[in-house]
């Protein structure tokens with residue numbers, strides 16, 4: 001093949017193998033020559049890299065934001081671009097487009113963009129490029145510090161960094177606490193890019209000897225406004241003190257801080273402020289549908305349950321205001337079995353558990369995550385359909401971050417906010433001001449499932465769960481009480497007893513801070529009134545004014561009074577800080593006084609069943625099959641589009657107000673009135689009676705007064721405490737007790753003497769029998785001598801005191817006396833023995849106190865004479 005036909009026949013065909021070998025030789029020679037030439041011309045790798053870097057730096061100035069659509073349009077290193085491509089990031093988002101260029105140019109940047117818009121890459125790409133530019137190595141130490149407000153967010157950022165930076169040679173570390181500090185300290189010095197939480201970082205700055213940040217090139221604050229707010233202020237100040245002033249700083253958040261003070265603290269140099277959605281109509285993603293419902297506090301659990309039942313195939317996050325709420329409701333909902341897997345994430349969990357939950361929720365397709373605000377910022381759980389804000393967020397910014405856990409990067413999502421009637425006005429106003437488009441929707445009352453009874457039964461069976469419910473109760477009320485925005489959060493408007501019932505608690509636990517608040521407001525009121533009275537020319541209070549004051553006071557204090565009433569139940573006592581019992585007692589005393597001052601204004605807690613009735617009005621009980629699917633319940637919130645039933649919760653509540661239930665119109669009963677009622681009926685409250693073995697009745701509580709004074713009956717009718725009378729009565733009681741005690745002791749002594757006499761008589765009889773018996777006894781005493789231990793002897797002092805204190809021990813003491821008599825006998829035997837042994841025994845006995853037989857002197861003498869006689 002390949003040769004002309006005429007040559008074939010002639011036989012001069014060249015050998016193809018030979019010609020190939022010839023060609024091969026030539027070719028390889030040429031290749032070798034080329035190689036050698038290239039080798040001569042080739043620059044070292046570092047040099048090539050450096051040249052590449054300088055080309056990149058030159059291109060930084062040429063970056064034109066308008067021309068950028070892809071990451072590759074930026075002058076980025078091949079290693080970074082490769083990492084981005086491998087992670088499927090090609091097109092840039094708006095915040096990435098606008099900030100990466102500025103950051104590459106070495107400027108300080110404040111970047112703000114809606115949730116889920118890709119801020120993480122907007123700072124990670126410049127981070128990698130910054131160190132690449134400087135050809136950073138592990139020996140150069142810490143080059144970039146990325147601070148996140150929560151452990152989960154730091155972990156997530158670290159994971160993204162690992163993904164996009166995998167082609168670089170830098171070392172990256174995650175320092176978030178919950179792990180061994182020593183273990184971290186060993187590695188921290190080799191880390192080039194450190195992702196951390198503020199607290200743990202400061203701990204290392206303080207405690208890890210070799211750790212320093214003197215070479216730091218860049219500081220990144222993710223969720224900057226959160227990190228710079230009051231909660232982290234001190235920690236951040238301390239961290240910043242340890243950082244070099246000459247560095248680049250990047251701040252990112254969906255809700256940006258503009259506080260000049262904060263920025264000055266961070267020593268930013270002419271920062272570039274980039275708020276990509278500043279001119280957008282809304283501050284939340286366009287793909288996020290946002291609604292709110294208004295419902296009573298006591299209905300919330302049922303609303304949540306009904307919501308979950310109607311979204312069984314969705315992925316949702318439910319936000320609560322406190323860890324203890326999450327802890328309790330997580331347990332309760334697991335028991336309620338709504339038909340969807342439930343997870344809980346809060347700050348009181350162990351770090352390992354937090355990570356497990358985080359990863360589990362990332363993996364799940366349909367699940368619900370009960371979380372506190374630690375999950376509100378930055379977390380990027382994939383494909384979350386719903387965000388339900390069970391408790392009203394602290395402010396509009398918190399709302400934006402929470403809601404932003406759904407509808408991320410071009411995805412759809414829905415957010416539902418549950419508001420109490422008292423929170424609605426203030427919160428909705430704030431949201432609208434922040435350009436958050438929220439609409440009110442209604443719950444379909446027919447789909448609302450009441451779970452209170454089930455909760456009650458869970459709590460009746462499980463004491464631990466009950467305690468959790470109590471903690472949840474206090475914790476929620478405290479969270480409302482501590483909120484800064486008093487226009488939205490008014491603790492005095494919370495229906496406390498009804499809320500307790502809705503958690504399954506029959507009695508609302510005591511809430512100490514409310515009591516303190518009560519005291520404070522009382523003081524304020526009193527001073528206010530006193531000022532009024534003290535004013536020159538101020539008229540004395542009229543009856544109307546007194547009534548007005550009462551009404552005002554009543555309204556303000558009703559919650560606190562309810563709390564105090566409940567506190568009387570010892571079983572349901574729940575103290576927030578149980579450290580100071582005395583103080584508690586003082587407080588109780590003061591409150592007693594306060595109670596007296598308030599007189600008949602004290603409002604009683606509505607009975608459990610009554611409150612339940614009120615609560616149950618708008619709720620329909622639907623006993624549904626646990627395993628029911630999405631279908632039948634799916635229209636739980638559909639009424640947002642059409643209020644098909646023409647009746648919403650608000651209207652129902654209004655109806656309720658028009659036709660108040662019996663419990664509502666019921667006259668308020670004061671403690672005094674209740675006590676009088678009880679007395680009239682001649683009841684004895686809280687009386688504990690036990691029966692002795694002989695069937696005798698013994699009243700254990702309240703302790704019976706033994707010295708009944710004649711005027712007791714009269715006194716009781718007057719109500720209150722007459723201190724003088726009480727004192728007298730106590731003294732009388734004291735005398736009576738002493739007298740009784742003396743009698744008891746005398747009787748005991750008498751009994752003892754009789755027994756002794758009896759014993760002596762017996763002994764006389766026996767002596768008369770024979771001397772042999774006596775010798776036998778003495779022999780036994782001698783045999784036992786070696787094993788004798790003086791410590792077994794009764795302590796005469798003890799004997800005396802115990803004799804006085806406990807009559808039940810009489811028998812033992814008598815036997816002790818007998819032993820002592822035995823000892824006396826033994827000692828007389830010792831007299832008969834040789835000098836050495838006698839001395840030894842003596843040494844033993846010398847340590848003993850003179851024995852007290854418990855007999856009178858005459859009787860003792862008689863006994864001794866008798867014994868001597870019998871020995872002779």
Ligand SMILES: Nc1ncnc2c1ncn2[C@@H]1O[C@H](COP(=O)(O)OP(=O)(O)OP(=O)(O)O)[C@@H](O)[C@H]1O
Pocket residue numbers: 088089090091092093096113114115116117118119120121253254377378379380404405408409
């Ligand atoms: N250029 C991109 N191309 C494709 N996906 C991207 C890009 N940038 C970011 N994403 C994806 O968008 C999602 C949201 O990104 P990111 O978590 O950075 O948002 P964020 O703005 O920081 O949100 P938040 O304000 O809630 O913290 C992530 O899943 C991320 O992988």
